[in-house]
Amino acid sequence: MCENKFAEEKFRELDGFIEKVGASEGNLIEILHKAQDLFGYLPKEVQLYVSRSLGISAAKVNGVVTFYSYFTEIPKGKHVISVCMGTACFVRGASDILVALEKKLGIKTGQTTKDGKFTIDSLRCVGACGLAPVVIADGKVHGRVEVDDLDNILVELESGVR
Amino acid sequence: MNKVNITINDMNISVPENYTVLEAAREVEIEIPTLCHLNLHDLKAVNRSASCRVCVVEVEGRGPLSPSCSTYVSEGMVIKTNTPRAVKARRTMVELLLSDHPKDCLTCEKNQQCDLQKLAANLGVREIEYTGAQSTYEKDNSSYSIFRNLDKCVLCRRCETMCNEVQTCGILSGMDRGFETVVGPAFGLPMIDTMCTFCGQCVAVCPTAALTEISNVRQVWDAINDPDKFVVVQTAPAVRVALGEEFGMEPGTIVTGKMAAALRRMGFDKIFDTDFAADLTIVEEASELIHRVQNGGRLPILTSCCPAWVKFFEHQFPDLLDIPSTCKSPHEMFGAIVKTYYAEKFKIDPHKIVVVSVMPCLAKKYEAARPELSGKGMQNVDYVISTREAAKMIKEAGINFINLPDEGFDNPLGESTGASVIFGTTGGVIEAALRTAADWLTGESLEKIDYHQLRGLEGIREGTVNIGGTDFKIGIAHGLGNARKLLEDIRAGKTEYHAIEIMACPGGCIGGGGQPYHQGDSDIIKKRAEAIYREDKGKAKRKSHENVNVIELYKEFLGEFYGEKAHELLHTKYQKRELI
Numbered sequence: 038m039c040e041n042k043f044a045e046e047k048f049r050e051l052d053g054f055i056e057k058v059g060a061s062e063g064n065l066i067e068i069l070h071k072a073q074d075l076f077g078y079l080p081k082e083v084q085l086y087v088s089r090s091l092g093i094s095a096a097k098v099n100g101v102v103t104f105y106s107y108f109t110e111i112p113k114g115k116h117v118i119s120v121c122m123g124t125a126c127f128v129r130g131a132s133d134i135l136v137a138l139e140k141k142l143g144i145k146t147g148q149t150t151k152d153g154k155f156t157i158d159s160l161r162c163v164g165a166c167g168l169a170p171v172v173i174a175d176g177k178v179h180g181r182v183e184v185d186d187l188d189n190i191l192v193e194l195e196s197g198v199r
Numbered sequence: 200m201n202k203v204n205i206t207i208n209d210m211n212i213s214v215p216e217n218y219t220v221l222e223a224a225r226e227v228e229i230e231i232p233t234l235c236h237l238n239l240h241d242l243k244a245v246n247r248s249a250s251c252r253v254c255v256v257e258v259e260g261r262g263p264l265s266p267s268c269s270t271y272v273s274e275g276m277v278i279k280t281n282t283p284r285a286v287k288a289r290r291t292m293v294e295l296l297l298s299d300h301p302k303d304c305l306t307c308e309k310n311q312q313c314d315l316q317k318l319a320a321n322l323g324v325r326e327i328e329y330t331g332a333q334s335t336y337e338k339d340n341s342s343y344s345i346f347r348n349l350d351k352c353v354l355c356r357r358c359e360t361m362c363n364e365v366q367t368c369g370i371l372s373g374m375d376r377g378f379e380t381v382v383g384p385a386f387g388l389p390m391i392d393t394m395c396t397f398c399g400q401c402v403a404v405c406p407t408a409a410l411t412e413i414s415n416v417r418q419v420w421d422a423i424n425d426p427d428k429f430v431v432v433q434t435a436p437a438v439r440v441a442l443g444e445e446f447g448m449e450p451g452t453i454v455t456g457k458m459a460a461a462l463r464r465m466g467f468d469k470i471f472d473t474d475f476a477a478d479l480t481i482v483e484e485a486s487e488l489i490h491r492v493q494n495g496g497r498l499p500i501l502t503s504c505c506p507a508w509v510k511f512f513e514h515q516f517p518d519l520l521d522i523p524s525t526c527k528s529p530h531e532m533f534g535a536i537v538k539t540y541y542a543e544k545f546k547i548d549p550h551k552i553v554v555v556s557v558m559p560c561l562a563k564k565y566e567a568a569r570p571e572l573s574g575k576g577m578q579n580v581d582y583v584i585s586t587r588e589a590a591k592m593i594k595e596a597g598i599n600f601i602n603l604p605d606e607g608f609d610n611p612l613g614e615s616t617g618a619s620v621i622f623g624t625t626g627g628v629i630e631a632a633l634r635t636a637a638d639w640l641t642g643e644s645l646e647k648i649d650y651h652q653l654r655g656l657e658g659i660r661e662g663t664v665n666i667g668g669t670d671f672k673i674g675i676a677h678g679l680g681n682a683r684k685l686l687e688d689i690r691a692g693k694t695e696y697h698a699i700e701i702m703a704c705p706g707g708c709i710g711g712g713g714q715p716y717h718q719g720d721s722d723i724i725k726k727r728a729e730a731i732y733r734e735d736k737g738k739a740k741r742k743s744h745e746n747v748n749v750i751e752l753y754k755e756f757l758g759e760f761y762g763e764k765a766h767e768l769l770h771t772k773y774q775k776r777e778l779i
Contacts, residue, residue, distance in 0.1 A: 081386055085779065088385075094369025095385035095779050103375045 047075045048086065060091050065101060069108060078112045106160060114149040114156035116194040119173040123162030126170040134170055135159060137184045141191070154195070205276040220256060220267035220278055231256065231280050232289060232318055234296075235355030236268040237404055239365065241656065241721040242678065242705055246360040246404075251353065252292045253318065256280045264288055290322045298329040300407075301350050307408050308346075312716060314406030315353060336381065340413055341389035343568045344397035344561040349381050352409035358382060358401035365705065366679040368511070370395040385779065393779055394514035396679065398507035398703040399561030399712015404719060412561050412713060415582045416592055422553040422582070423466045430553045431541075432467040433533050433612075434458060436474055437559040437623030437708035438586045440730035444715040444723075445590030446600045451726030453734055456605020461593045462557075463606060472608045473556065474615030476533035477622045477631070479752070480504065481743035483769055484526045484628075485635040486761035488698055497521050499674065499689065499696040502628045504528045506566035507703035509773065511679055516686050517775035525770040527579075529622065530556040530563065531572050533612065534579030535768040540756045541612060549577060556583045559623070559711030562703070571771055585713025614748040617734070617741030624728045625677035625707035626653045626660065629700035633664055633671070634742045641667040648741055654732075656706060656725065659685055661696070674699040677707050 054071045058064045068091070072083050079102050088095040102108045120126075120135045135157070139145055142155050149156040165171050168180025174190050182190075200215040207224060214223045224231050234251040247269045255264035259277035264285055267278075279285065297319060301307075304316055339347035354373075359382055362371040370393050374381050384393045402410045422430045443452040462470045488500050501523040503509055509528075512519065527535070534554045542549040556563060560583075566572065567580040584592070593600050607613065618634050621627030630650045637645050652662040653673060658681040664671045674696040676685045682701045688694045704710045709727035710717070717723040735741060743749065757764045 084385070089778065094363070094372065096369055096372035096374075096383075097363075099385040100372040100374050104373070 055090055062093055078109045115154050116175050117156045119158040119160045121163050121171040122159045125166035129169040131170040203272055203274045205272050207278045218272050220270045223272050229280055231267050237357045237719050239719045242365050244364045246357045248356040253289050255285055255288050257282050257285050293319055293322055293324055294327045296353055297327050298331055308411045309408035339389050341391040343565045345390055346411050346413045351407045357404040361400045361404050367683050396507035396510045397562040397565045403712050412585050415584050416588050419555050419582050428553045429468050429547050429551050431469045431537055432462050432555045433471045433473045434557045436620050438557050440727045441714045442586055450723040451730040453730050457603040459608055460603040460606040461598050461600055464598050465596050469609045471612040472615050473530045474619035475612045476529040477619030478616055478743035478746040478749045479532050480526050480529045481631050481635050482760050484524050485632045487524050499699045500524050502700045505702050507562035508701045513773055513776040520773045527769055527771045531579045532769045553581045556580050557589045558583050559586050559708045559714045561712040611748040616743055616746050617738035618743040620734045623708045624731045625702050626675050629673055635744045637666045671697045677702040678705040679703050
């Protein structure tokens with residue numbers, strides 16, 4: 038009940054946003070960004086809502102959501118750690134970091150730990166190649182990361198100290 | 200249109216400036232192979248995704264090869280279509296496509312009708328250098344109508360263009376990216392859980408066997424070979440002007456007599472005609488129209504023969520569910536009559552009767568499974584096979600179709616008029632209904648029964664027909680994109696019609712998703728339409744209410760037109776369905 042009310046509010050806010058930017062196909066990606074900000078992820082009912090509000094087929098909306106790796110259809114953990122796998126980061130050892138992180142948390146990229154705390158993502162170039170390899174933890178950019186730094190990053194996330 | 204001068208394979212030619220290199224090449228009989236490209240000129244839709252890169256050519260001054268389907272000509276352009284580099288690149292593209300394609304051509308549904316197979320043969324692909332990952336996806340046979348086998352998809356996006364731009368249904372779209380890319384419904388849903396109308400136009404344009412019909416050939420053979428079953432076959436109007444194409448005959452050849460002969464030799468117990476039921480549909484629908492006009496009922500009345508159209512409005516226009524005619528489609532009426540009237544008259548246990556429909560349509564397969572189209576625990580129609588499946592069965596049975604003598608249908612459910620034949624083309628149903636309504640409203644037997652103003656292949660047409668001093672405003676649309684426009688205008692109160700005919704497939708049933716593949720060639724559709732009107736002209740009777748066996752059916756069994764028993768057996772209801 039409480040959660041439903043919560044969702045209703047989010048849909049209202051999404052409505053307001055759609056009205057502001059305009060319910061046109063050209064604004065689909067922007068609207069999906071907002072929806073993901075609000076709901077944390079893009080479940081089927083949110084995608085259907087966007088599809089009907091904009092008069093675009095559900096298949097097209099779902100096509101866009103599944104095309105861009107930023108969008109997710111499954112809820113993410115409390116903390117999201119993204120490892121950049123762009124060219125510069127990759128040649129400077131990003132895959133070693135990703136493998137170590139997967140081992141440490143016992144999950145694969147794209148998955149969330151059972152306790153719902155951590156999600157591992159990989160992404161393509163974030164434009165901080167000078168800092169390669171780059172890890173983004175809850176939006177904070179960590180540069181020149183080494184495998185040994187991972188414990189500190191995880192502790193920092195858990196303690197909430199940024 | 201301004202023209203530009205170009206040189207193509209050392210020939211200097213002048214072509215309109217909006218031409219692509221591909222179109223220019225075809226002007227001088229240069230055949231550049233294509234795969235994803237599909238130009239549906241008459242439908243004003245073109246699939247130009249340039250995704251397959253099979254049509255690449257060399258353009259002087261440009262480093263990389265250019266895809267000819269999406270490269271426009273320009274003044275002074277020098278093009279070479281068959282250089283070793285271009286030919287090698289094409290072959291490589293096809294080899295790469297084949298490296299992730301099942302090599303089961305011998306047992307494939309599209310064997311000998313596959314564009315990819317033809318391409319590999321024409322390009323002389325003899326071995327595939329590339330080995331790599333092979334995609335495997337779950338097959339989707341959820342829908343009664345359309346079988347999706349994405350292992351065979353080449354991502355040409357033709358189906359997507361058809362589904363989104365022509366039919367405006369929006370079921371199919373590209374999902375995911377890279378090697379994981381698939382074309383399919385939202386959320387990976389099975390087709391049956393979407394608002395797909397099963398028109399089958401995606402199947403009609405698929406170059407491979409990624410999209411095919413769900414086949415009922417085995418079930419029909421099993422029924423024929425079961426001595427306990429009484430198997431009755433009926434054939435839709437549009438089948439008789441297209442079936443011959445599957446045997447190499449010219450498009451537009453009328454093969455009604457050979458078709459009846461072939462079905463008889465295949466072992467069906469009775470060869471009947473959906474045209475009989477089309478006449479029955481007309482007397483019911485014309486009665487309903489007159490009833491609505493004379494009693495201040497809801498207008499316009501919409502025809503309801505097309506099951507894809509019916510499903511379309513259930514999903515898309517649930518607020519207008521009271522305007523379509525409640526008449527079942529002809530083959531469903533036929534099934535209901537066979538399992539009641541015919542069974543009683545000839546003392547056959549209706550549970551032993553198997554009704555098989557040969558249809559130009561894939562949506563009819565889904566329609567036959569709709570639970571409300573049944574009676575006494577039996578579906579009205581048991582199996583639907585497409586024109587293509589019928590041809591396969593004829594070939595399987597070793598029947599030399601081309602040399603068969605002309606035979607007739609069996610009676611009493613094989614008798615039909617010219618009015619029923621024209622059901623097969625866009626505008627035909629409404630013309631047939633007017634022939635009957637006009638006679639009934641004037642109380643005369645009118646001689647002028649060719650409503651030329653309603654004919655043609657324009658996507659949306661309208662005309663006014665004066666019957667006994669009253670003007671009837673008629674609307675016609677074919678192709679679901681056109682239907683949507685017409686319905687949106689009605690919803691907005693912009694237009695007023697008395698009656699509207701809608702067919703989901705471009706051209707009407709002659710262009711149905713179950714017809715011989717026409718690869719978007721609208722000349723074939725036109726020839727089928729001409730054949731339909733020729734067949735109509737050649738009929739002794741051309742008005743549905745003059746069908747003596749229909750009259751007898753009412754006298755012996757149904758009672759009044761649009762009466763209680765007719766309602767019970769021949770009418771149906773519609774339901775709101777979800778938009779997804």
